Amino acid sequence: MKKTQNVLIKGTKSGLTLHLDDMCSYDELKKELDAKLTENSRSHEDTPLITVNVQVGNRYLTEEQKEELSQLIRKKKNLVGDSIHSNVLTYEEAEKSKEETEIVSVSRIIRSGQVLEVPGDLLLIGDVNPGGTVVAGGNIFVMGALKGMAHAGCKGNTSAVIAASIMKPSQLRISHCLNRAPDMMQDDDRREMECAYIDENEQIVIDRLQVLMHLRPNLTRLEGGR
Amino acid sequence: MGEAIVVTSGKGGVGKTTTSANIGTALALQGKRVCLVDTDIGLRNLDVVMGLENRIIYDLVDVVEGRCKVHQALVKDKRFDDLLYLLPAAQTADKTAVQPEQMKKLVDDLKQEYDYIIIDCPAGIEQGYKNAVAGADRAIVVTTPEVSAVRDADRVIGLLEKEEGIEPPRLVINRIRSHMMKNGDMLDVDEVTTHLSIDLIGIVADDDEVIKASNHGEPIAHNPNSKASIAYRNIARRILGESVPLQQLEDQNSGMFSKIKKFFGVK
Numbered sequence: 001m002k003k004t005q006n007v008l009i010k011g012t013k014s015g016l017t018l019h020l021d022d023m024c025s026y027d028e029l030k031k032e033l034d035a036k037l038t039e040n041s042r043s044h045e046d047t048p049l050i051t052v053n054v055q056v057g058n059r060y061l062t063e064e065q066k067e068e069l070s071q072l073i074r075k076k077k078n079l080v081g082d083s084i085h086s087n088v089l090t091y092e093e094a095e096k097s098k099e100e101t102e103i104v105s106v107s108r109i110i111r112s113g114q115v116l117e118v119p120g121d122l123l124l125i126g127d128v129n130p131g132g133t134v135v136a137g138g139n140i141f142v143m144g145a146l147k148g149m150a151h152a153g154c155k156g157n158t159s160a161v162i163a164a165s166i167m168k169p170s171q172l173r174i175s176h177c178l179n180r181a182p183d184m185m186q187d188d189d190r191r192e193m194e195c196a197y198i199d200e201n202e203q204i205v206i207d208r209l210q211v212l213m214h215l216r217p218n219l220t221r222l223e224g225g226r
Numbered sequence: 227m228g229e230a231i232v233v234t235s236g237k238g239g240v241g242k243t244t245t246s247a248n249i250g251t252a253l254a255l256q257g258k259r260v261c262l263v264d265t266d267i268g269l270r271n272l273d274v275v276m277g278l279e280n281r282i283i284y285d286l287v288d289v290v291e292g293r294c295k296v297h298q299a300l301v302k303d304k305r306f307d308d309l310l311y312l313l314p315a316a317q318t319a320d321k322t323a324v325q326p327e328q329m330k331k332l333v334d335d336l337k338q339e340y341d342y343i344i345i346d347c348p349a350g351i352e353q354g355y356k357n358a359v360a361g362a363d364r365a366i367v368v369t370t371p372e373v374s375a376v377r378d379a380d381r382v383i384g385l386l387e388k389e390e391g392i393e394p395p396r397l398v399i400n401r402i403r404s405h406m407m408k409n410g411d412m413l414d415v416d417e418v419t420t421h422l423s424i425d426l427i428g429i430v431a432d433d434d435e436v437i438k439a440s441n442h443g444e445p446i447a448h449n450p451n452s453k454a455s456i457a458y459r460n461i462a463r464r465i466l467g468e469s470v471p472l473q474q475l476e477d478q479n480s481g482m483f484s485k486i487k488k489f490f491g492v493k
Contacts, residue, residue: 112378112384129421130377
């Protein structure tokens with residue numbers, strides 16, 4: 001009765017892909033999906049579990065709708081809902097993801113008792129004095145002296161790094177790891193141009209800045225160029 | 227229209243009151259009309275250091291609560307001819323007796339009549355500090371070359387920078403012991419200034435004479451021969467906009483040349 005199909009099922013190596021039309025109404029789509037899957041699941045009853053990817057095209061689905069669709073898929077005996085892909089982001093989501101990948105540059109001195117927090121990467125043009133704190137969702141780059149506390153990857157990003165021109169922090173935190181300065185700091189230690197990262201043993205280590213290009217190649221964001 | 231300068235430090239015992247008394251005295255020696263305001267309500271000291279304790283009749287809280295006029299509470303320093311006055315703090319009340327808005331109004335009133343209002347701030351960063359800072363146009367942060375004092379100064383500078391209507395604070399490093407600095411046992415002047423990264427307005431050597439003078443109720447700035455006195459006078463001149471080179475900390479040669487220099491008052 002319908003002129004076009006709202007639900008297209010395609011088989012791929014990694015399982016089934018459902019292409020859902022983005023022009024029809026959501027209720028219509030749900031009904032058709034249910035019907036299609038019911039008639040399909042009857043045909044291969046003894047087959048092992050099949051993973052299902054869902055492509056919804058240019059349709060925006062709320063969290064509840066996504067949950068509803070994956071429940072619909074899960075109800076069928078031999079199907080496992082894997083992921084739902086949409087081409088659409090809400091403004092907030094876009095803003096958030098932009099914030100989290102953006103480098104925020106700040107030119108000031110973070111003094112004792114002050115806290116500077118950014119969602120993405122932090123480029124601080126200035127010092128962090130003892131008692132001051134910088135917190136970032138991503139990496140922290142301090143152009144001056146880091147003598148206070150720095151917490152990179154505060155939302156759980158363990159690959160975040162902290163780099164400073166003068167690395168004399170009172171405490172370093174990356175994601176859930178914590179490291180403090182040795183009780184006896186040698187004054188003659190220059191501690192210039194260094195970086196901190198989490199190594200294979202889940203420990204924060206401090207090393208020369210130059211090791212980062214091998215350890216964290218994704219720090220390079222330059223595309224093209226010369 | 228005068229200018230209000232708050233003298234603050236965060237940490238106690240670094241020499242805020244001594245610095246306030248001496249900068250005030252030195253400015254008066256330069257012929258400026260100066261009013262010192264003690265905001266350390268409950269623990270007033272500035273009157274003692276100035277030697278004006280016996281003459282207090284009304285105080286800051288009396289003025290704020292309207293029990294007297296401002297000029298009734300002001301104590302005149304007899305060593306000057308109508309140049310230096312002190313508004314003492316109350317000893318019986320506490321810091322909460324005054325609100326920042328009241329202080330601001332009081333300081334604004336005083337600015338009409340005096341060239342400089344020097345506000346002596348209590349230690350700490352609570353109500354007393356907020357009161358002291360409320361009416362100020364400029365700030366002087368006092369620190370000593372000790373890690374703890376520098377840490378607190380850093381905190382206070384951070385708070386002052388957030389304050390609206392105050393120029394970037396300037397730094398006085400007090401109680402410098404040149405032999406300890408030379409041996410590296412004390413932070414040196416450069417270390418402190420680069421760490422705090424604000425302009426230095428003066429360095430004052432640790433001098434027994436300062437304590438002696440304070441105990442006599444006569445600020446050291448009156449004594450033209452003391453090293454600390456010259457340091458305070460230099461600070462006053464810098465406040466007035468003169469450019470004065472920093473004092474030499476060590477007196478290396480007490481030979482003929484330096485005696486001549488001393489004779490001419492170049493130190």
